[in-house]
Amino acid sequence: MDEEIEIHTGSAAANPDTPLRQAFRGERPDTIPVWFLGQSYLHTPENWADLSLSEQNAFALNPNHVIPDALAPVEQWDVDAAVCFSDVLLPLHLMGIDLRTGLGEDGEKIMPLRSPSRVDQLVNRPFPDWTAVEQIVREARAALAPEKTLIAFGAAPFVVASLLVEGIVDPGQHLQTRVFMQSQPRCWDELIRWASNLLKGFLAAQVRGGAEALQMVDPWVRVLTEGEYACMAEPYARGIFEDFGDITKISCNLGADQLLGIIAPYVDVLGIGDNITLEDAARLAPGKVLQGNLDTDYLYADRDTLRGVVDEVLRAGRAAPSHVFNCSGGLPRDVESDDIRWVVDYVHNAH
Template identity: 55%
Template sequence: MESDQEHLVNATEAAHAVAKTDSPIRQAYRGKRPVSTPVWFLGQSVFQHPDNWQDLSGCEQVDYCLLPEVGVKTALTPVQQFGVDAAICNSDVLFPLRLVGFDLARQIAPNGEPLHPLRSTLDVDRILALPDPDWSRVEAVSRAQRSELAPEKALIAITGAPFVLSSLLVEGSASVPQNLQTRIFMQSQPRNWERLMGWTSSLVRNFLAAQVRGGAEVIQLVDPWVRTLTEGEYSCLAESYARDIFNEFDDDITRISCSLGAEHLLSSVAPYVDVLGVGEELTLAEAASIAPGKVLQGNLDPDLILLGGDEVRDAARQVLESGLGAPAHVFNVAGRLDPESDPAEVHRLVDFIHDYRF
């Protein structure tokens, strides 16, 4: 049985083997500004549930999502519909937890019982005893996606970072913005917090590695809840876990940190990633001054796409101009693309970004 390190080496070698066209998005992610600004959107792969979705168990829902034909359709539809420069392997950043049996939407634990917030050593023991998922199924989906995706397009593996996954389990909810129980747990049970973060880190690492083996060339950690931490708290309680995950993939894999709302942590995160996702709290020019030399990703207000017309194009122009302070810029939204967005308007925006010249 291969070690974790061999596992990651093999994953990286598989990604190297993918024939890659030197397209604008690859140039940008390497820090070279292309003639045409590349663009993709968080939330672009809105999963279309089958009619009987609510009747399926959590396990059946996971099985459905892991059908290669479903994964290919979910990933490639936005590329075909909008003309974006990248496809996303999986649109659900909490999917690693679903793979081990946590159905957060229905508040169901892996044993089928109601999901209870973690509060004790016994609770953490139960988490650590869960069996590993079959990562080959995740790899198969990504391999199918890469084989169908145009060679000039990038394939991006996205997941929640260890902090947000651990915090979800401690809070027992996905809608608690201040993470009060997480703060109590971290301070009162530091050893259990370390154990939990170690487990979620392994889950995230293996999830990303499986997708890289299938052909993903970009990995992105999403950490919306880390914004509640101070720089000191982040350094002590979360940073090392995210950093270690990024550091286990070599330089041929683009590493993106997307912690929207945590712009006060940009200077802490910058040293161990290639690209920084930027939210609405800062302009790209301000982010470039905080993390000079880093490629930036963002940061259009997604609500403006709902308005469309000249207003969204004017805002997009401002984002593009602001991004000139960085070596390169990949256009994205500062949040998630609203599923109610008009596909025709999104396509027009993508064309505008591709055609814009400074």
């Protein structure tokens, strides 16, 4: 995708200068902003698994479903940001790839992808029309209060490429990916470049629709060495971020603390997992805005215990120029809504 990415700077400039927008710029606001990974998800019908891929895609691109689910966390918990498309694998679904079977809509076998012929078969498929994605984001931005930030959300290229090679959604140590990368580097380059262009299109549609920050999640790179990441993954993630110019860029690489120093130079905000403290992350990436890193297990604890853990995250977050409170992974669906709202109110009122 070679066209210039349009950013709606005009509408963003008209928004109030909120704590989250200040924190994203590296300033320390009076109120600590907060939002959660996994705070939004599509409420699907009970027969979701029985629907065809095209029926699932039609549901996932219906604004009557997507927008209420995206805005619900803002309305229920008063978090500072909203996310429209929390399913990072949606671009693959829109490519007609059924992750349940590994087949394309035409019945061709696509996953697992471990040969040059399979790569050629994939990269010659046309990219989706992103018009519906852009329109949903535009409508969500119009419905969202101006003091709230809308974040474009997607996977990093390594996630998509590795998923296709492994052929399963949760591949553990990504052994097949590492073998493919090392044994077929030219095929890997072709595949991950294709994934980069696919994801760039998905993120660009969200930015054109009015998202004022973009976040890419790349937790699977935690299995890579610094050398593997620098050669086989980093150039493609960096290339996406660099194509977006003047917009807040967030890289969420939970568990990949060995890579923070490599990632930090080309992003504005680093998402941090609970395998490392925010103080240690600040030492590894000095001067960088940090986002994180509440261990979601504590959301099931009593209030006194939870208060102590939240206080520690807030204290450690002061090691960075600014800090956006978030969790260290996806927000569990069975956490009590009142407990989430309590955390948001507590963080907003902390000093």
